[in-house]
Amino acid sequence: MTARPWVTTGTQGSFEDMGTPLREATFVVVDLETTGAGPGAHAITEIGAVRVRGGIVDDEFSTLANPDAPIPAQITLLTGITNAMVATAPALEEALTAFLAWFRRARPAGSGAAGPILVAHNARFDVGHLRGAARALDLPWDEPRVVDTLALARKAWSRSNVPNHRLGTLASFVGSPTRPTHRALDDARATADVLHAALEALAPLGITHVEDLATAADPVPATRRAKARLADPLPHAPGVYQFHSPSGQALYIGSASDLHRRVRSYFTAAEKRGRIARMLDTAVSVRHIETPTEIEARVRELRLIAELDPPLNRRSRAPQRQPWLRVAQGSGGLGPRLALTTALPTDDVSEAVGPFPSRATGLEAQRAAESVLRLSAWDGTGPRRVSGDDSPADAATARRALAGHIDLVAAPILERVADLAERERYEEAGAWTSRLRSLLLGARRAEAARPLLACPHLIAARRRETGGWELVAVRWGRLAGSLVSPPGADPRPYVDDLRATAQIVARPERVGQATSVEETLLLASWVLDDGARLVEVDADPSVLAWPIGAAARHRRVIDSG
DSSP, X not given: OOOOOOOOOSOOOOHHXXXXXGGGOEEEEEEEXXXXXXXXXXXXXXXXEEEEETTEEEEEEEEEOBOSSOOOHHXXXXXXXXXXXXXXXXXXXXXXXXXXXXXXTXXXXXXXXXXXEEEETTHHHHHHHHHHHHHHTTOOOOOOOEEEHHHHHHHHOOTTTOSOOOHXXXXXXXXXXXXXXXXXXXXXXXXXXXXXXXXXXXXXXXXXXXXXXXXXXXXXXXHHHHGGGXXXXXXXXXXXXXXXXXXXXXXXXXXXXXXXHHHHHTTSTTOOOHHHHHHHHHOOEEEEEEOSSHHHHHHHHHHHHHHHOOTTOOSSOOGGGOOEEXXXXXXXXXXXXXXXXXXXXXXXXXXXXXXXXXXXXXXXXXXXXXXXXXXSOSTTTOOOOSSSOOOOOXXXXXXXXXXXXXXXXXXXXXXXXXXHHHTTOXXXXXXXXXXXXXXHHHHHHHHHHHHHHTOSOEEEEEEOTTSSEEEEEEETTEEEEEEEEOTTSOSHHHHHHHHHHSOOOOOOSBTTSSSOXXXXXXXXXXXXXXXXEEEEEOSXXXXXXXXXXXXXXXXXXXXXX
């Protein structure tokens, strides 16, 4: 067989970092002949296979098999395999056992990579028969990675190149020295030549690693797939990436734990968002910022989206317009009232809930709270209360409800919902449940953000799967710095380094001045959830505790949306 080295680009790395380059993969190219019956214990009459690595054949396998069933005359006419030929051949169970053992030996000695890749032309037929026979004969079958040269050929060569994609046509087109004969080993040899030629043709489209084969035949335009080269300069490290237009405009911003792998994935059929696909057709470059930790990458993503306002990012935009619900002093002699504000003083964050993603959801939450607290009537009258007296609450009770005791509002509304449901007024019950959910979501955000917004300095740590620690410094709700300690190293000196080099953050006068609340919430999920250790906290420890009447008690309502 003629060896065909295929083209690869970029710097090769370890399997864990890069995947497996095609030139290092082991392919087992197989072909079967059958009686024409469906997959099972009485169909396969011949197995032929070649094992190739780096474009070179290093072993072959061939055997007839006795299917213990007659071969129809038309099949004999096609393949030349007669009943007399298979009468003295090994039983199918013996032949298949030998092939599967030979296939499993194809794993490179001492390699941590995945096993060999099974290749066939119209792989559904051959692999279906192998799987069906193994199961029928109760033989172990470990689903291998499969490549179909028919699908690859259709991607590599259009009908303007070849009249059809039959194996014989393709073998002649690529110059294979083996002519397919409907005998298993000959057809496997020809299929191997077609495989090599197809991979060589597809290399300029970014099909250079084993992991690319899963999407190689997907309907991704060639011009878009070719842009996968934009990922080549990116490191296998956490960071932020930006797709840019010809004029230099940031079109889309994202973050990843592995910049190279994530950006490369955009140019496969795994990316199904139409608006992103159109962006990829426009983008001409990818810029990146490497970060020491993934959490810092996600924070930088939020900041860049807020700063550059890329047209394709739908979240994290205009966080300064997200309102909070608080108790405000009425004007013109009026008493305290509930009000939405986008300018919340830092001193008041302990007695406010939010932020809400929009003013509409904020108004929903305000209506829910006002229906119970009754600091002022809603729409002139206010809704009827189901239980308790109908007198308005005082401002102190309202502040307490918003300060972490949201049960004071949630419990009466849940009673109202139950009463409405009992009277079969389900639409009204659903409306009040939706309003309560908006309020509870705002309360949950406030409860998560308050500890960090009230903390002048905090360092938290998480152990890395690969060893060492990720260290994060947070000051007044803002990421002030992060770093990683090496595996096996004492992390304490790195804590000292982080404390000394972290950004100095002045106490903000209002929420959102030092950073967006979305950043604070992101950090809260990293710092305060299971798996993190608080190394240093320059604040009263009580700020890290949640009150008994917190929104988390009503997870059923929160999750109902």
